[in-house]
Amino acid sequence: MKVLTLNFLTCAVKSCKSSSDSFPLHPKDAELAKDDVEINPQLLANVLPRLDWNALRTTSTELGFPSLPDQPPSPEDLTADEKMLQELHSLLMETQIMEGKLVCGHCGHEYAIREGIANFLLPSHLV
Amino acid sequence: MAALPSSSAATAVARLNAAATAAQRDAETEAEAYERTHVHGVYQAIAPHFSATRHKPWPAVALFLHAQPPGSVGLDVGCGNGKYLGVNPAVIMLGSDRSPALVALARSRLGRPDDAGIQGVTKIRSEARSAATTATSTDAAGSAVSTGQGGGAAISDVLVADGLSLPFRDAAVDFAICVAVIHHLSTRARRQDAIRQLLRCVKPREAGSGQVLVYVWALEQGASRRGWDEGGEQDLLVPWVLKSQTQARAQKECRHGQATSKDVNTAVTNTGGETPSTATASAGEPGDTQTAGVASQTDPVFKRYYHLYRKGELEEDVLAAGGVIITSGYERDNWWVVAANGTPSSRPEQ
Numbered sequence: 001m002k003v004l005t006l007n008f009l010t011c012a013v014k015s016c017k018s019s020s021d022s023f024p025l026h027p028k029d030a031e032l033a034k035d036d037v038e039i040n041p042q043l044l045a046n047v048l049p050r051l052d053w054n055a056l057r058t059t060s061t062e063l064g065f066p067s068l069p070d071q072p073p074s075p076e077d078l079t080a081d082e083k084m085l086q087e088l089h090s091l092l093m094e095t096q097i098m099e100g101k102l103v104c105g106h107c108g109h110e111y112a113i114r115e116g117i118a119n120f121l122l123p124s125h126l127v
Numbered sequence: 128m129a130a131l132p133s134s135s136a137a138t139a140v141a142r143l144n145a146a147a148t149a150a151q152r153d154a155e156t157e158a159e160a161y162e163r164t165h166v167h168g169v170y171q172a173i174a175p176h177f178s179a180t181r182h183k184p185w186p187a188v189a190l191f192l193h194a195q196p197p198g199s200v201g202l203d204v205g206c207g208n209g210k211y212l213g214v215n216p217a218v219i220m221l222g223s224d225r226s227p228a229l230v231a232l233a234r235s236r237l238g239r240p241d242d243a244g245i246q247g248v249t250k251i252r253s254e255a256r257s258a259a260t261t262a263t264s265t266d267a268a269g270s271a272v273s274t275g276q277g278g279g280a281a282i283s284d285v286l287v288a289d290g291l292s293l294p295f296r297d298a299a300v301d302f303a304i305c306v307a308v309i310h311h312l313s314t315r316a317r318r319q320d321a322i323r324q325l326l327r328c329v330k331p332r333e334a335g336s337g338q339v340l341v342y343v344w345a346l347e348q349g350a351s352r353r354g355w356d357e358g359g360e361q362d363l364l365v366p367w368v369l370k371s372q373t374q375a376r377a378q379k380e381c382r383h384g385q386a387t388s389k390d391v392n393t394a395v396t397n398t399g400g401e402t403p404s405t406a407t408a409s410a411g412e413p414g415d416t417q418t419a420g421v422a423s424q425t426d427p428v429f430k431r432y433y434h435l436y437r438k439g440e441l442e443e444d445v446l447a448a449g450g451v452i453i454t455s456g457y458e459r460d461n462w463w464v465v466a467a468n469g470t471p472s473s474r475p476e477q
């Protein structure tokens with residue numbers, strides 16, 4: 001599962017969705033892999049406004065990546081800063097969690113990731 | 128029955144909600160158990176065979192996907208083998224499905240690196256590959272997702288989730304599609320809840336954004352040979368034969384054994400309502416050879432539950448789920464609707 005995808009995910013439990021603690025989910029025991037994806041500055045610029053930047057900063061830190069700036073870079077920033085472009089591309093588009101868990105900060109439920117696929121099916125008592 | 132105006136549909140839903148009792152929770156549990164047997168279990172069992180017969184996108188779905196601006200992020204809820212994930216390579220698709228076996232197939236189509244691991248998964252992947260090699264040239268062309276050029280398809284992703292408990296945050300994405308999925312839910316409340324979930328995940332309605340495409344099998348199939356049409360039974364068990372060289376017969380049964388099985392005197396094929404090939408064109412598709420070795424005794428038959436939508440019913444369900452209709456139509460035995468979130472005041476209390 002890509003780091004980008006994680007930015008769109010929250011806990012599958014209905015009663016968790018109203019809690020700010022359920023987003024972002026927290027990776028645990030994460031094994032990472034890196035895809036080789038051609039860099040596409042335009043796509044990155046289009047995607048950035050669709051992200052929750054604060055959640056991405058949290059995820060980046062939790063996965064051991066360098067801390068991100070307080071504010072998302074503008075398209076101009078990205079053009080001017082090749083290193084920033086490269087780092088964001090690598091984090092969002094290329095980095096995958098292959099094995100591990102995603103933990104909800106509200107209910108504590110752990111969702112398994114195996115073979116790069118996260119499983120959000122809930123046990124019946126949580127549905 | 129004429130389509131209900133939205134206010135009365137909303138009132139009806141409010142009344143239903145108010146009447147929620149322990150008995151209804153029991154009914155919900157029963158519905159879940161029923162779908163586990165007659166939907167989820169079946170797709171897990173037939174995944175590679177099913178996948179091998181699913182290549183061509185429905186035209187209305189392809190049109191909808193191509194209308195999304197570059198860089199948009201969209202959901203494909205019930206993505207199956209992921210055939211829609213690469214239709215518009217300029218958008219990023221997040222696919223989810225209830226079946227882990229189908230999600231594994233979808234992921235392998237995305238061309239993600241294999242990390243040699245659990246044997247079962249590797250096996251499914253190799254079956255998918257052999258199915259692709261035996262496909263006709265047109266099918267083969269459509270069977271892999273183009274991931275080159277660093278487009279959105281290269282970063283599309285898949286995960287396992289239930290459509291009634293989607294793990295996406297509110298208003299997370301620009302659009303969503305849900306093709307041939309909602310007709311597998313066995314109560315109207317659950318079908319409407321599935322639509323409500325889709326609407327929850329998309330952004331508020333804006334010029335061309337925040338749209339949800341829902342596509343379901345129609346009751347009115349006068350032009351097909353399945354024998355179903357207006358006025359007929361809407362809740363059916365439709366057989367899937369794991370070796371479709373055998374001429375399958377359409378069996379029509381009411382749910383929960385309320386009526387005895389009635390054979391429909393027309394041939395039915397495993398294409399179901401989900402692929403735009405004709406009944407005859409689907410015979411002898413690549414899945415057959417791939418599963419021939421598995422079916423050593425008699426060919427296993429799996430029965431999938433379907434609710435066939437009558438004219439106007441899908442629109443009623445969208446309204447009851449708090450949505451508004453943007454456009455709707457009929458395409459080759461299916462009803463479809465493009466919906467968006469209604470104004471907050473039109474949403475039923477919950």
Ligand SMILES: [Zn+2]
Nearest residue numbers: 011016104107
């Ligand atoms: Zn939770």
